[in-house]
Amino acid sequence: MTGNTTHRFRNTTILTVQAVDATQVVTSAEIDERLADTYQRVGLRPGLLQRLAGIRERRWFPEGYSFVDAAATAGAKAISESGVDPADIGLMVNTSVSRKHLEPSTAVAVHAQLGLPSSCQNFDVTNACLGFVNGMELAGAMIDSGLTDYALVVNGEDSRAVQELTIDQLNQPGTTSRDVIAQFATLTLGSGAAAMVLGRADRHPEGHRLVAAVSRAGTEHHELCIGSNEGMQTDLKGLLDAGLQLSKDLWAEAATEFDWDAGMSRYVIHQISQVHTNAICEALGIEQDRVPRTFPDRGNIGPASVPFTLAGQNDSLVAGDRVLLMGIGSGLNAACLEIAW
Secondary structure (H helix, E strand, O other), X not given: OOOOEEEEOOOEEEEEEEXXXXXXXXXXXXXXXXXXXXXXXXXXXXXXXHHOOOOOEEEEOOOOOOHHHHHHHHHHHHHHHHOOOHHHOOEEEEOOOOOOOOOOOHHHHHXXXXXXXXXXXXXXXXXXXXXXHHHHHHHHHHHHHOOOOEEEEEEEEOOHHHHHHHHHHHOOOOOOHHHHHHOHHHHOEOOEEEEEEEXXXXXXXXXXXXXXXEEEEOHHHOOOEEEEOOEEEEOHXXXXXXXXXXXXXXXXXXXXXXXXXXXXXXXXXXXXXXXHHHHHHHHHOOOXXXXXXXXXXXXXXXXXXXXXXXXXXXXXOOOOOEEEEEEEEOOOEEEEEEEEO
C-alpha cells in the first residue's frame, strides 16, 4: 500500500477486553428540554439528537468520579479477568482523549491507581477517536519485538463537564442556529471506559490473535473537527464526506491484500451516529447486521467506543470468528485491525 502503513502481527493475542459503564443516564430528550428556549429562538426543532444521530441517551459518571478513575477501574477489571500477574505487565498505554492538563501524562495517574510496578513502562497515546486502536498496534509491535510480554491498553472518557458547559454556552442570548449545529457533535458524546490485556500468542493459545492492521492519513482535513475541554467545533458534512473518502481509499487499497469485504463475523466500527454508521456500511458494502451498535444508548464514547463495543460481543463470538475493528479519528486518520477470535 503506497504511502500507508500495513502491519502483520506475528505473536500477539488479546487475553481479555473489558468495559466499564457510566452510571447516570442522560436522555436526548433531557438535553432537548434544557435547550428548548434556544431551539425556539433560533428556529430549530427539538429531537435532532435522536432523529438525526440516532442517539436516545448517553451516560455520565457521577460528580467526583473522573475519567482516570474509570480507566483504572477498567484496567483492574481487565487484569483480573486475564489472570496475568500485574507484576508481569511491562507496558501500560493510556489512550484517553480526556485530560485535565498538558503534563504529566494521564497514564501516570492510571498507573498509580492500579499499583503497577515501576518496571511497567507507561505513557499516553492520543489520536482522537482512533487512540485505542493505535494503542493496540503499538502494544502488539512491542510484544512481537520482545520488548514486553504483557501490555495493558486503557481508556476512560467523561463527557459530563464538556456537555454541561456546551449547554450553558448554547443557552446564551447571542446563540445562533449555526452555533448549535457547530456544537452538535459535543452533545452526541457519552462516557465510559474500556481496557484490554494483550500478551504473547505462543504462551496463550486460548487468546484472540491480532492478525493485521492498515492505516491511512488524510491530515489535510485536520481543521474539520477541533475539540477542547470547552467544547467541539465540527463541520459535520465536511467531516462525513472526508471520512468516507478516506475510508474508501483505505478499503480499496487494503483489498489487494485482505478479504475484509467478506468472511468477517463482526465489523466493530467506531460509534459516532446512525448517519455515519449507515454511510460507512453503504460505502464499503458491509452487511449492517454484522455491525453491533452501542451509540443509540451510549453515544460516542470517543476512543473507548471500539473496545467498549467489542467487549459487548464477548459472549456471542466463538473461536474461528473474524473481527474487524474500524475507526476514523479527527485529523483525519483511519485504521482497520483484524482479530482472529
